[in-house]
Amino acid sequence: MSVTLADVAARAGVSAATVSRVLNGNYPVAGATRTRVLRAVEELEYVVNGPASALAAATSDLVGVLVNDVADPFFGIMASAVQSEMSPVPGGGGGAGRADGPGKLAVVCNTGGSPERELTYLTLLQRQRAAAVVLTGGTVEDAAHTGALAARLRRLEAAGTRVVLCGRPPMDAGDAGPHPLTVAFDNRGGARRLTDHLLSLGHRSLGYLAGPAARTTTRHRLEGHRAALSAAGLGGDAERLTVHGAYDRASGYDGARELLWREPSLTAILAANDTVALGVCAALRERGLRIPEDISVTGFDDLPFAVDAMPALTTVRLPLHDAGAKAGRLALGREEGPPGGVTTFRGDLMVRDSTGAPR
Amino acid sequence: MSVTLADVAARAGVSAATVSRVLNGNYPVAGATRTRVLRAVEELEYVVNGPASALAAATSDLVGVLVNDVADPFFGIMASAVQSEMSPVPGGGGGAGRADGPGKLAVVCNTGGSPERELTYLTLLQRQRAAAVVLTGGTVEDAAHTGALAARLRRLEAAGTRVVLCGRPPMDAGDAGPHPLTVAFDNRGGARRLTDHLLSLGHRSLGYLAGPAARTTTRHRLEGHRAALSAAGLGGDAERLTVHGAYDRASGYDGARELLWREPSLTAILAANDTVALGVCAALRERGLRIPEDISVTGFDDLPFAVDAMPALTTVRLPLHDAGAKAGRLALGREEGPPGGVTTFRGDLMVRDSTGAPR
DNA sequence: CTGTTAGCGCATTCAG
DNA sequence: CTGAATGCGCTAACAG
Numbered sequence: 001m002s003v004t005l006a007d008v009a010a011r012a013g014v015s016a017a018t019v020s021r022v023l024n025g026n027y028p029v030a031g032a033t034r035t036r037v038l039r040a041v042e043e044l045e046y047v048v049n050g051p052a053s054a055l056a057a058a059t060s061d062l063v064g065v066l067v068n069d070v071a072d073p074f075f076g077i078m079a080s081a082v083q084s085e086m087s088p089v090p091g092g093g094g095g096a097g098r099a100d101g102p103g104k105l106a107v108v109c110n111t112g113g114s115p116e117r118e119l120t121y122l123t124l125l126q127r128q129r130a131a132a133v134v135l136t137g138g139t140v141e142d143a144a145h146t147g148a149l150a151a152r153l154r155r156l157e158a159a160g161t162r163v164v165l166c167g168r169p170p171m172d173a174g175d176a177g178p179h180p181l182t183v184a185f186d187n188r189g190g191a192r193r194l195t196d197h198l199l200s201l202g203h204r205s206l207g208y209l210a211g212p213a214a215r216t217t218t219r220h221r222l223e224g225h226r227a228a229l230s231a232a233g234l235g236g237d238a239e240r241l242t243v244h245g246a247y248d249r250a251s252g253y254d255g256a257r258e259l260l261w262r263e264p265s266l267t268a269i270l271a272a273n274d275t276v277a278l279g280v281c282a283a284l285r286e287r288g289l290r291i292p293e294d295i296s297v298t299g300f301d302d303l304p305f306a307v308d309a310m311p312a313l314t315t316v317r318l319p320l321h322d323a324g325a326k327a328g329r330l331a332l333g334r335e336e337g338p339p340g341g342v343t344t345f346r347g348d349l350m351v352r353d354s355t356g357a358p359r
Numbered sequence: 360m361s362v363t364l365a366d367v368a369a370r371a372g373v374s375a376a377t378v379s380r381v382l383n384g385n386y387p388v389a390g391a392t393r394t395r396v397l398r399a400v401e402e403l404e405y406v407v408n409g410p411a412s413a414l415a416a417a418t419s420d421l422v423g424v425l426v427n428d429v430a431d432p433f434f435g436i437m438a439s440a441v442q443s444e445m446s447p448v449p450g451g452g453g454g455a456g457r458a459d460g461p462g463k464l465a466v467v468c469n470t471g472g473s474p475e476r477e478l479t480y481l482t483l484l485q486r487q488r489a490a491a492v493v494l495t496g497g498t499v500e501d502a503a504h505t506g507a508l509a510a511r512l513r514r515l516e517a518a519g520t521r522v523v524l525c526g527r528p529p530m531d532a533g534d535a536g537p538h539p540l541t542v543a544f545d546n547r548g549g550a551r552r553l554t555d556h557l558l559s560l561g562h563r564s565l566g567y568l569a570g571p572a573a574r575t576t577t578r579h580r581l582e583g584h585r586a587a588l589s590a591a592g593l594g595g596d597a598e599r600l601t602v603h604g605a606y607d608r609a610s611g612y613d614g615a616r617e618l619l620w621r622e623p624s625l626t627a628i629l630a631a632n633d634t635v636a637l638g639v640c641a642a643l644r645e646r647g648l649r650i651p652e653d654i655s656v657t658g659f660d661d662l663p664f665a666v667d668a669m670p671a672l673t674t675v676r677l678p679l680h681d682a683g684a685k686a687g688r689l690a691l692g693r694e695e696g697p698p699g700g701v702t703t704f705r706g707d708l709m710v711r712d713s714t715g716a717p718r
Numbered sequence: 719c720t721g722t723t724a725g726c727g728c729a730t731t732c733a734g
Numbered sequence: 735c736t737g738a739a740t741g742c743g744c745t746a747a748c749a750g
Contacts (some may be wrong), residue, residue, distance in 0.1 A: 002518055004727060015737045020729060030735060050486040051419060052727035054410035055742050071439040076430040083469045105483045107466030110442045124464045127409040155404060159361055278667040308637040310669030363743060374721045379745060389719060411743035414726050
C-alpha cells in the first residue's frame with residue numbers, strides 16, 4: 001500500500017539497513033551511497049513509518065503538553081513556548097543536516113481542568129511511549145487524585161518518559177513518589193505584593209475573588225493575599241470578603257455583585273486572574289461605579305489584553321513564555337534542572353490605571 | 360522492560376489474542392475470561408503499546424490540529440472545539456463500556472503561520488499515520504506553497520488520513536488535486552456588512568488595516584470591504600487608505616498611526632481583527648482621540664475580550680466553536696459533509712460602542 | 719468463543 | 735563501510 005524502507009532500498013540498490021542508517025544519520029555511510037539513497041527517498045516520496053520506527057527503537061518523538069484550557073491565552077502562551085523549543089536545532093547553527101532528528105512533535109492536550117481527563121491523557125501518552133510530558137497550570141488538591149496522578153507519573157518515568165511540571169507547584173509525593181523537574185510561579189509572593197500595593201494606597205476594605213476551591217493556584221494566591229492582610233492587622237474579615245468561582249469572566253461578573261452585596265463599602269476587589277477581573281469591571285461599570293475612583297480592581301497573570309482593558313489593569317506579570325520555554329528545554333533534556341529540581345519564577349507587580357487611592 | 364500483552368496473557372491464563380480482543384472490544388469474548396483478563400491488566404498496570412498496535416493495525420488514534428498560533432484565542436477556541444469532539448462517546452449514553460475505543464488523541468500543532476512548518480508538521484503527522492488532520496485558519500497564497508501543500512494533502516489522503524479544513528477557504532487544486540471537506544467562514548460577507556454599517560452611519564473616509572498580504576483571510580476581508588466601498592462610490596481612495604500588517608496588537612498600533620498620517624480626516628478605522636483593533640484603540644487614545652466621538656473603530660472575530668475592550672468593540676462574530684466542533688466531527692467521520700463538501704458559516708455583525716456617527 | 723500462526727516496517731546486532 | 739538476520743509488541747486471519 002504505502003512505500004516502505006524496502007522499496008527505497010531496492011530503488012537505491014542497497015539494503016534496508018543502509019537506508020535506515022542514512023535516514024537516522026547516526027552511523028557512518030559513504031557519501032555516494034548516501035546521496036543515492038536520499039534521491040530514492042525523494043523520488044518515491046518516502047515517509048518513515050513512525051509507529052514501526054517507534055516500535056523497533058522503543059522511543060517516539062512525541063512530547064505531550066497538558067493544559068487546562070487551550071482557549072485560554074494563559075495556557076496558549078505556555079504551550080506555544082514549550083513547542084517553540086521542539087524544533088530541530090533551534091540555536092545550533094553549525095554543520096550540515098539535522099543534528100537532532102526531525103524535531104519532536106509537541107502535542108497539546110486539553111484536560112479542561114478535569115482530573116479524570118488529565119489521567120486519561122497521561123495514559124494515552126504513555127501508550128504512545130511519549131518522549132516527555134509537560135503538565136502545565138495548577139492542579140486539583142485532592143488526596144485521591146494526587147495519589148493517582150503520582151502513580152501514573154511514576155509509571156511514566158519508569159517507562160523512560162521525562163516528566164516536567166510548568167506553572168504547577170512541586171509535587172511532594174512522600175518518600176518514593178516522583179519528584180519531577182518543576183518550573184513554578186511564585187503565586188504567593190505575587191499576590192502578597194498586589195495586596196500590599198493596595199494597602200499602601202490606603203485601602204482597608206478589600207474583597208477577594210478566588211478561583212475554584214481545592215486548586216493549588218487558587219490556594220497560593222489566596223494565601224499571599226491573606227498574609228498581606230494579616231500583616232496589616234486586617235485578617236479578621238478576610239473570610240467573609242472572599243468568594244470562590246471559576247477562572248472566567250462570568251465568575252468575575254457574578255462574584256463582584258456578590259461581594260458588593262456582602263459589603264457595599266468595599267474600596268477594592270482583587271480578582272483571581274485577568275479574565276475574572278474583566279468580569280468584575282463589567283459588573284462595576286454596570287452599577288455605575290468608576291474604576292479606580294470609586295473602587296480599585298486588580299487582575300493576575302498580565303495576559304496581553306490586560307493593558308487594553310477598561311481601564312488598563314493593575315496586575316502581576318507572570319513570565320509565561322520564559323517558563324514554558326524552560327519547561328520545553330527540560331523536557332528535551334537540553335538543560336539540566338537546578339539542584340533541587342525546582343525553578344521558581346517570580347511575578348512582578350504591574351501598576352496601571354485600575355488601582356488608585358480610595359476616596 | 361515494560362509489561363507486554365504476553366505477560367497479561369500468561370497471568371490470565373489465556374492467549375495474547377484473547378487479551379487483545381478484550382482490550383479492543385471488537386470481538387466476542389466470554390464474560391468470565393473477560394473479567395479475568397481485565398483483572399490481570401489491572402494487577403500488572405498494563406498499558407497498550409501504541410506504536411506496536413498502530414503498526415499491526417495500520418492505523419493510529421492520533422488526530423492532528425494545525426493552528427497558526429496557539430497563544431491566539433482565535434485558534435485556541437477552534438482547537439478546543441475540535442478536541443471536544445474527540446472524547447469517547449460524547450453523546451452516546453447507553454450501554455456499558457466504551458463504544459469507540461479510548462477516544463482519539465487530538466494533538467495541536469503550532470505552525471506559527473509558516474508554510475514550511477505547516478508542511479513539516481504534515482510530514483510528522485503522516486509519519487505517525489494520523490487518523491485525521493484538521494488545518495485551521497487562513498493560509499498563504501503562494502503558488503509554490505499551494506502546490507506543495509496540495510501534494511502533501513493528496514498523499515495524506517492516499518495514506519488513509521482524513522483531511523479537513525476549518526476556517527480556511529476550500530482548496531481548488533485543479534482537476535486531480537484534493538478537495539478536502541471544508542468548514543469555511545464568510546469573511547467577505549462579514550467584512551462587507553461591517554463596512555456597510557459604517558457607511559450607513561454616515562462615514563465617508565474609512566481607513567483599513569489589513570492582515571499580512573498574500574493570506575486568504577486577509578484578502579477575503581479586504582475584498583468585502585472594498586466591495587462595500589465601491590457600491591457606495593467610494594472605491595477610489597481605497598488603495599491609499601489600506602495598510603497591511605500582522606494579526607497582532609503592535610500592527611494595530613503602528614497601522615493606526617500610519618493611516619492617520621496619510622489621512623488625518625479619517626472618521627473610521629477597520630481593523631483586520633479584534634486584536635489589531637485593540638492596538639488601534641491604544642494609538643488613538645494616546646493621540647487624545649475619543650472613540651467613537653472622534654473616530655469609529657471596528658474589529659473582527661468577536662473574541663471574548665472584544666466586549667471588554669475600551670470601548671466595547673463593534674465587530675463580526677465568527678462561530679469559532681461551532682466551526683471547530685463540526686470540523687472535529689467531520690474528521691472522525693461522525694458526520695457527513697454536504698454535497699459540495701463545503702460548509703460555510705456566516706459572521707454576524709455585533710454593533711457595540713466603538714462605532715457611531717461621524718462628527 | 720479461543721488458541722495458533724504470521725507478519726506489520728523498521729533498528730539493530732553480527733558478520734563480512 | 736555494508737548486507738543479512740532477528741525481534742520489537744501487537745493484530746488479524748485462520749483453524750479448532
